[in-house]
Amino acid sequence: MSAIKNLVSHFDRYLSLDDNESQALTTRLTERKIKRKQYILQEGDICKYFTYVVEGCFKMYGVDKSGTEHNLLFAVEDDWITDLDSLHKERPSKLFIEAIEPSTILQLSKGDLWYLYTNHPKFNRNFRVIIEDKYIELQNRLLQTFSTTAYERYESFLEQYPNLSNRLPNTQIASYLGITPEFLSKIRSESR
Template identity: 60%
Template sequence: MPKQQLITYFDQFLALEEEEKNALVERTQERKIKRRQFVLQEGDVCRHYNFVVKGCLKMYSVDENGTEHNLQFAAENEWMTDLGSLFSEKPSMLYIEAVEPSLIVRIEKEDLKFFFVNYPKFDRNFRVMTENKYVELQSRLLQNISSSAQERYLQFLANYPHLSNRLPNTQIASYLGITPEFLSKIRKKIAGR
């Protein structure tokens, strides 16, 4: 049951009371996403958080040359949203797309506010999740400006061990800011150790 997986996720931070679990079930929506289907497109205002029950999502931008730049992946028991668009209510500059057929549970912004006001545990849980993601993004930014491509790839493997065999080279290379050909060279070098 997808919503039960979401409840289990929250229980690992602060165990939910029965009333909180019931509210979570009532105020979230399950959605099946086909491979390559968008959850958010550039120009749309983001209005929800997405919890991945099954599958994998990617968040990316596309530059003026049509090149895709992957910012983040989210697989089972991970979240994805465009926080900037969600809270500013301005059009997103990002896409969120399914890399694999996926099942997600969505929390709309208005329901999120309801949880924050009526059930303080959710406010704390989302704050901790956001803080953890911020720390992860700071670390990634520092890596991008101070690490070699091989070091970034090894860190990708450490951060996403469950995705390295599920994502095509093009997706991983885009995330690392290198070409797929260069990623192949790095993989061969690591395998030859």
């Protein structure tokens, strides 16, 4: 199955898996096809999976009191997505994870992940690095949110995700930038 091959070679970026480790991994993965607008996590659920995106695109977002969505992050091909808080602490999630495009994913349950961590220590190392990279992304995003204007954040979004800006409706980008679609529209008209 080529989807699974993608994931095994994904780990070549970190410490490559040997046959034994790939075997342990691949027998535990569940492949799923997800439709546009389908959720793989909803507010109130306890998150059960660490998800690898083979193809497609997801958004993870929270909804505030007044019903507005706030996109925390996107995940595209060859990326991981989960609500770590809910997965680890086994408490109801405050977030939604929703497909923006028809997608293919591979999922590891918490139990399987624990099995891999315990019996194949290399996964501890690889997932440590994966999560460190995610942490760095978030930290940069938080700093930017505090220290720049919406206009600058939009510019740097375009640089950082050149594909995404074509694939996403403007409303989703605005929600990621922490502004309204109307204001994004204004920014765009003034930048030309």
